[in-house]
Amino acid sequence: MNRVICACGKKNKDKLLLLSQCCGRYLDHFDTIPAPDAESLMRSRYSAFVLGRGDYLKKTWSETTCPSDLSFEPEVKWLGLEVRTHRLTGPANAEVEFVALSRLKGQPTRLHELSRFVKDTGRWFYVDGILRTPERPRNA
Numbered sequence: 673m674n675r676v677i678c679a680c681g682k683k684n685k686d687k688l689l690l691l692s693q694c695c696g697r698y699l700d701h702f703d704t705i706p707a708p709d710a711e712s713l714m715r716s717r718y719s720a721f722v723l724g725r726g727d728y729l730k731k732t733w734s735e736t737t738c739p740s741d742l743s744f745e746p747e748v749k750w751l752g753l754e755v756r757t758h759r760l761t762g763p764a765n766a767e768v769e770f771v772a773l774s775r776l777k778g779q780p781t782r783l784h785e786l787s788r789f790v791k792d793t794g795r796w797f798y799v800d801g802i803l804r805t806p807e808r809p810r811n812a
């Protein structure tokens with residue numbers, strides 16, 4: 673169980689990190705180990721989607737934009753994450769652009785989003801995301 677590879681796909685010297693070395697730290701120790709930057713938070717939120725950890729998604733969502741009803745699409749199978757860019761846009765603001773691949777009822781789906789994050793009392797929170805060019809699977 674402890675040898676599970678982290679779903680976010682983060683590597684250290686070409687080796688995929690284990691969940692326990694990567695997002696699992698933030699998912700399981702939310703109160704004591706905050707994600708150190710917006711990219712780590714974004715990765716851990718992706719892992720939370722994969723693992724169905726709605727509790728973590730809520731805790732890391734800005735109060736201003738967090739939906740009151742957070743539901744998962746149980747049939748989505750997450751296939752991978754690629755973080756394109758991560759940059760600070762202010763002393764307490766950051767943006768992360770990523771592509772997340774998934775499959776819903778056999779249909780490949782590509783989510784390309786620019787997410788915005790804000791830092792508040794030492795923690796990063798997800799604010800919202802802007803979808804980049806809607807990308808449809810080829811031949812669909």
Ligand SMILES: [Zn+2]
Nearest residue numbers: 678680694695
């Ligand atoms: Zn991870």
